[in-house]
Amino acid sequence: MNLQLYGFWRSIASFRVRVALKLKDLPFEEIPVDILSGEQFKPDYDAVNAERVVPTLVHGEHRLFQSLAIIEYLDDIVPEPRLLPADPVDRAYARSLALVTIADAHPLVTPRVRNHLVEMFGADAPTIGAWATHWTIEGLATYERLLARRPPAPFALGQQVGLADISVAGQVVGAHFLKLDLASFPAVRRLADLCFAMPAFATSHPFEQPGHKAATSR
Amino acid sequence: MNLQLYGFWRSIASFRVRVALKLKDLPFEEIPVDILSGEQFKPDYDAVNAERVVPTLVHGEHRLFQSLAIIEYLDDIVPEPRLLPADPVDRAYARSLALVTIADAHPLVTPRVRNHLVEMFGADAPTIGAWATHWTIEGLATYERLLARRPPAPFALGQQVGLADISVAGQVVGAHFLKLDLASFPAVRRLADLCFAMPAFATSHPFEQPGHKAATSR
Numbered sequence: 001m002n003l004q005l006y007g008f009w010r011s012i013a014s015f016r017v018r019v020a021l022k023l024k025d026l027p028f029e030e031i032p033v034d035i036l037s038g039e040q041f042k043p044d045y046d047a048v049n050a051e052r053v054v055p056t057l058v059h060g061e062h063r064l065f066q067s068l069a070i071i072e073y074l075d076d077i078v079p080e081p082r083l084l085p086a087d088p089v090d091r092a093y094a095r096s097l098a099l100v101t102i103a104d105a106h107p108l109v110t111p112r113v114r115n116h117l118v119e120m121f122g123a124d125a126p127t128i129g130a131w132a133t134h135w136t137i138e139g140l141a142t143y144e145r146l147l148a149r150r151p152p153a154p155f156a157l158g159q160q161v162g163l164a165d166i167s168v169a170g171q172v173v174g175a176h177f178l179k180l181d182l183a184s185f186p187a188v189r190r191l192a193d194l195c196f197a198m199p200a201f202a203t204s205h206p207f208e209q210p211g212h213k214a215a216t217s218r
Numbered sequence: 219m220n221l222q223l224y225g226f227w228r229s230i231a232s233f234r235v236r237v238a239l240k241l242k243d244l245p246f247e248e249i250p251v252d253i254l255s256g257e258q259f260k261p262d263y264d265a266v267n268a269e270r271v272v273p274t275l276v277h278g279e280h281r282l283f284q285s286l287a288i289i290e291y292l293d294d295i296v297p298e299p300r301l302l303p304a305d306p307v308d309r310a311y312a313r314s315l316a317l318v319t320i321a322d323a324h325p326l327v328t329p330r331v332r333n334h335l336v337e338m339f340g341a342d343a344p345t346i347g348a349w350a351t352h353w354t355i356e357g358l359a360t361y362e363r364l365l366a367r368r369p370p371a372p373f374a375l376g377q378q379v380g381l382a383d384i385s386v387a388g389q390v391v392g393a394h395f396l397k398l399d400l401a402s403f404p405a406v407r408r409l410a411d412l413c414f415a416m417p418a419f420a421t422s423h424p425f426e427q428p429g430h431k432a433a434t435s436r
Contacts, residue, residue, distance in 0.1 A: 069310045069313035104269070145264075
């Protein structure tokens with residue numbers, strides 16, 4: 001299977017897809033798109049993905065975008081190991097957990113939003129940091145409440161690691177960017193520790209990507 | 219099937235689930251949760267949905283949240299009429315289109331974000347309106363580009379109305395709130411017109427809900 005991932009080292013959505021590909025043991029080539037400098041808006045990338053966001057997964061003639069849609073696609077075409085459970089109620093719960101970050105917490109801290117806060121309110125770097133911290137903590141607190149009601153055993157849906165765990169781990173990556181203390185979110189921290197002990201997660205972390213190393217050595 | 223929907227007249231996510239239930243001809247009782255006055259944060263509702271957002275669908279002992287997860291669940295348990303296509307590539311495209319609004323455009327204009335702009339920047343009503351207009355237009359423009367590359371025929375995925383159309387229509391509902399002119403988005407407008415000609419969409423529109431009528435007659 002010939003797979004290419006247009007992604008960015010710092011993108012949490014790219015992280016999610018990277019983990020899914022690695023959990024399914026699917027080799028892929030990653031093509032960097034620097035969303036901080038606006039490469040996603042250039043005609044070359046617009047031709048790949050008209051939404052002008054990362055990630056995009058290229059599978060033969062197909063170009064798939066939006067991390068959740070890509071992960072579901074991978075589960076549709078390569079069913080084992082399953083990233084979504086088979087039972088409809090459990091599938092819904094896995095998707096709900098995923099959407100806590102994908103549809104609620106993460107969209108609020110993306111570069112385009114941070115840039116728009118600067119344009120519209122003249123927000124300075126500490127203010128942008130406070131904004132990102134507020135929404136990242138909101139997401140972590142939501143996950144903590146949810147995991148308290150249905151404790152991971154050991155993963156969010158049970159024995160099998162999957163979409164929900166990838167999503168919680170992505171929210172924790174956001175906390176890593178901000179150097180947040182996770183002491184107030186013990187269930188989230190335990191689940192993330194379990195995930196990041198696995199190579200698929202550890203090697204997908206933004207700080208482990210070549211682009212991060214290049215950016216921090218500049 | 220005994221179904222209850224915790225929703226709010228103005229909530230675009232509630233709109234999406236209402237349409238899905240009606241397309242599948244599933245009767246439901248709607249229980250209003252006033253997210254403008256903060257009812258979602260009260261203990262009664264927190265017990266229903268620990269994320270403290272609407273909508274929540276109650277199906278027997280199951281409580282499902284996040285509009286996309288609910289719609290997928292409905293498609294899993296009541297497969298006909300299908301809201302997602304059977305082909306994996308088409309399924310991915312339907313989900314990608316849905317996530318343009320669910321994961322990118324809509325999260326930025328929810329009440330909790332508008333409230334936080336007031337708290338953090340002292341934003342006044344015209345500024346909040348400009349913020350909402352910016353992100354609503356971003357979403358519409360993205361859909362216009364996507365629909366230009368794969369024109370609806372007549373719906374986004376072909377002959378069968380479904381998740382993607384529901385999501386585009388929800389973005390158009392956001393434009394209705396702001397009284398935006400859709401002339402720059404002809405493909406979006408044509409698709410939305412087709413959708414809102416169907417009773418499932420028309421009767422689900424926020425402006426047709428009892429809560430809207432009560433709010434505007436105050």
